[in-house]
Amino acid sequence: MAFLRNAWYVACWSEDVRPGQLFHRKLLDEDVVLFRKPDGAPAALYDRCPHRFIPLHLGSLKGEVIECCYHGLQFDCSGRCVKNPHGDGKIPAAAKVRSYPVADRHGILWIWMGEREADASRIPDYAMLDADSGFHLTRGHVHIEANYVLMGENLLDLSHVAYLHDGLIGSPQMVETLPAVREDNDVLHVDRHMPNVDVPAVFDMLFRQDGQPVDAWQNMRWVPPSCYLLDAGVKAPGGEREVMGWYYGIHLLTPETSRTTHYHFASARPPGSVSDPATDAELARLRRIAFAEQDKPIVDAQQRVVGDQDLWGMKPVLLAIDAGPVRMRRTIERLITQEKETT
Ligand code: FES
Ligand SMILES: [Fe+2]
Incomplete structure (x- = not known):
């Protein structure tokens, strides 16, 4: 592509x-x-x-x-x-x-x-990453040996947290929720609200540290071609969002080649959330494990299988969870076609 x-x-x-x-x-x-x-x-x-x-x-x-x-x-x-x-x-x-x-x-x-x-x-808005935003930040980078669209599909279908990131940033009951997908001028929003689920380790560390069930959410924004912003968090079942229960996950993909990607990621916890160097370091460490040791091997392996083939030509089985990834892939294809026609 x-x-x-x-x-x-x-x-x-x-x-x-x-x-x-x-x-x-x-x-x-x-x-x-x-x-x-x-x-x-x-x-x-x-x-x-x-x-x-x-x-x-x-x-x-x-x-x-x-x-x-x-x-x-x-x-x-x-x-x-x-x-x-x-x-x-x-x-x-x-x-x-x-x-x-x-x-x-x-x-x-x-x-x-x-x-x-x-x-x-x-330029997409990531004001929470500004030095004076008051947000508590961690940053990282990982080199992905896969096309940026394959990596992006991972980010637009977060049902995989129930399997690939079970216990870390996902839990088994999260698989029961289907995404709500909406599009606004080529910007895609894929939201998942997951009531009464086991609390994953990362969120338990930031929230109440009591291991009790929570309502969780993952609201992802995608700006073409490859900038993602996730509002993710947990709250007491039936309760309201609390400042320490959520953060922004920033996911920025840049194609290096057609088969490799620079993946920059960051987290931004809102002003007022508890922030100490040990918590920040642990959050950064756990997120790196999720992306570098859990996502990367899977997406790299996917690329080795796909090779240079067109994904549609391989006739992938489509599931309800693919709504976001399919919309993204179609949008990128359309924008590239439009760009070619007008240059
Ligand atoms: S000056 Fe650059 S290669 Fe000769
Ligand atoms: Fe993941």
């Missing part, structure tokens, strides 16, 4: 790109080098010198310019070659590299790899 190109993708966490350093990542099958200008503003270039195709991230950052490590051509943050140290110093017209719009927002470096003009107002 091709990628939707005219969209904002997560390149990395803001903190991944440190002053004075060059950060390489493959995104949408293109090698990209990210760095910061002296004023801290981020920049991104195609990671390939046009002379002999050396990755630019192997060079060095000199103020605002990258110097290629092989023969010293220098490129500014717009990709223009600004110095040729050889001969008369003339700069050939072809000595330039592609630059990408980037935005530093919500502690995330967003990148726009399409040909159309980047519109920063289309």
